[in-house]
Amino acid sequence: MSGQQQTRGNNLDPWFPSYAERTSGLSASEVRALFAVASRPEVVSLAGGMPNVSALPENLIRSAFDRVMTTNGPTALQYGSGQGVPALRENILRVMGEEGISASVDDVVTTTGSQQAIDLVAKLFLDPGDVVLAEAPSYVGAIGVFRSYQARTVHVGTDDEGLVPEALRAAIAAERAAGSAIKFLYTVPTFHNPAGVTLSAARRPEILDICQSAGILIVEDNPYGLLYFGAPPPPPLRTLDAAGVVYLGSFSKTLAPGFRVGWAVAPHAIREKLVLAAESAILSPSSFAQLIVSEYLDTADWRSQIGTFRNSYRERRDAMIGALAEHLPELSWTVPDGGFYVWVGLPPGLDSKQMLPRAVTELVAYTPGTAFFADGTGRNFMRLSFCHPTPESIRVGIRRLATVVGGELDLLDTFSGTGPLASRRPRRRVDSPPPDLD
């Protein structure tokens, strides 16, 4: 559990012997631990995944609230259905329709953010020792959930077109040969967190075909699909296969995360169990939050609001990519066509985790790549988020990061005997890495 704080307890905790086995796998996520640091106003945080809620006009929320209280107050204040408010589930069908998904309102379960949907799917399927397949790298919050059910995340190779089909076939074969029970493939095919890549249209049917042939369920997590910067991305996997895909959606990025409203769409038998698991976990999701989101979708021009978000995030992505090219040409990075994240590769010898305290001293924060691997690898990567800071802050942050990386490279040169002076500033301005860093 490299890079994770062990939290099962210790001899100072009288309840230490009582915890469940799974509790030893509960660990403070590196992303969450950074929130405290990142919240200091002088730090430019490129670490978190907080959306730019300032792009959402407050009056849209005020008028949705007002209409809910006027027309539906007692329902908003009361317990509701464990599956979620029917009116919202109808509206979720319209939102998913934007990406070509057709489903029945009966297939939809609303959840306390799509994080809860990941947790509930994991609870339904994962016994200790089971395997979940996921991209390399993968979403830190999903890896944590799978670990909390004592399952093992097996990473599958990705490239600029997302999951590599050959790598998926090989992983399935290897795990099955070793006797593992593979319960599902967890994937973020579009505007991946953290990798910033999108599974290509050509590969989507191939990935589905591999999973269908192997009898492996797909959990498709798609919080960013509508936040594209150019042409729309290829349609979700769910549009190609309703029986083999559990689809997860969220209003956290297209509206606001403060409501904690997400959803799952699942084949009937799984959906039934999801509702039971949700009722066991929370009885019912917040009627109040669900009705406000539903009213917003009924009456506000939400498509245009998503357009506003797209423009805001495109501008920020451009600021980040431009600043990286200007100040950190010795690094490599993905250029996302949507979403929130750029995945950055460091020159050999640099360690994003070891470098983080130095970065914080320079008043910039990022997420080390190790957060996104279940096996402690990823030290030569970092995730940079362009979702929350302004374009100007992003440029400041990348300049600070260049200072940090420059300092680390100098240190590396010093220890490798080349000496700092010979290799210092000029080298960092060229477009390709110098030979000794290849």
Added chain:
Amino acid sequence: MSGQQQTRGNNLDPWFPSYAERTSGLSASEVRALFAVASRPEVVSLAGGMPNVSALPENLIRSAFDRVMTTNGPTALQYGSGQGVPALRENILRVMGEEGISASVDDVVTTTGSQQAIDLVAKLFLDPGDVVLAEAPSYVGAIGVFRSYQARTVHVGTDDEGLVPEALRAAIAAERAAGSAIKFLYTVPTFHNPAGVTLSAARRPEILDICQSAGILIVEDNPYGLLYFGAPPPPPLRTLDAAGVVYLGSFSKTLAPGFRVGWAVAPHAIREKLVLAAESAILSPSSFAQLIVSEYLDTADWRSQIGTFRNSYRERRDAMIGALAEHLPELSWTVPDGGFYVWVGLPPGLDSKQMLPRAVTELVAYTPGTAFFADGTGRNFMRLSFCHPTPESIRVGIRRLATVVGGELDLLDTFSGTGPLASRRPRRRVDSPPPDLD
């Protein structure tokens, strides 16, 4: 699993072989299954636990919302801390202060209703086969959670003063002799759901002492403590022991359940793990809902509002107890000094579960006692809720119930050979049960 619909799946579900072992324990709660029936307007539902939100003036919510958006809009719409909004946690200390609890703001974790707190505590402590001790009967939603983690609920005898200390000692001894790992005692000491009884002041230190001596953690669930009808109840167990009690509170009954805001107060080491488990499950609770509740507590006269709820529920309890005495004297029942529920014992030979379809035909609903036992017992009991219907509806409901019970007794007489005519109406009007029903 008597009385529970098996939901692991069947041969029509292609994912049947993939579910986790725990999923076979997920079952539709009888209370939740009744919600569909109870929502038909012609049915008087004495089944659910929906609070009387119509006693909450809507303007209190409107002004709290308005102030949150004016002063704190971007925070309300954003992700927050996994432990919960600090301002709300401060206010929760004030609410708990009403019952004599003193704690640090650092000890409090806000959750998506206190149901989530039960779920998270269970996730932290319960391995398959572990034992949870709980009152006989116990809260249906907690039994379901423990089952979902493959633990076994062992019921401990109760009487009109709550948990019986001797029965608790005996249960601990018996389970330990059998080699079971007892992880905690789950208890609702005040205005019990469903039993309507309160653990007496004299027994509270004794129950604590038994658990302390045995090294058993107590999970004290107290959603109803402030809803007393006469004198305040004895102080919570948490006031007597901060190190051995995880305390659960909720705004669902003293404000409104639609926000889904509850909380846990736990010893430090457990609290740390609770936050990690909460982050894994939902990242963070709704900032929006938490800030509105906090603003309400900051500015509204919430103590007086709780007084309004008390008066409303006292009137409803009186209506129910009065109607039971008038129309169903052959039954026995508890008389709660607060909370939502009356626990009713049926004459021998009657089966509350079997009788339910007949009751629904007569347009009255209740919860069969079997819902509140993990072992399928409880058929000779039912839970009647007086929280949601008006006093007049309660009286109508009890009259309908009397028709149902009368019909069942007649049927019983017929089958036992006494014949219906000899025993019919007059017998049901006397104050004590006739000898043949003892």
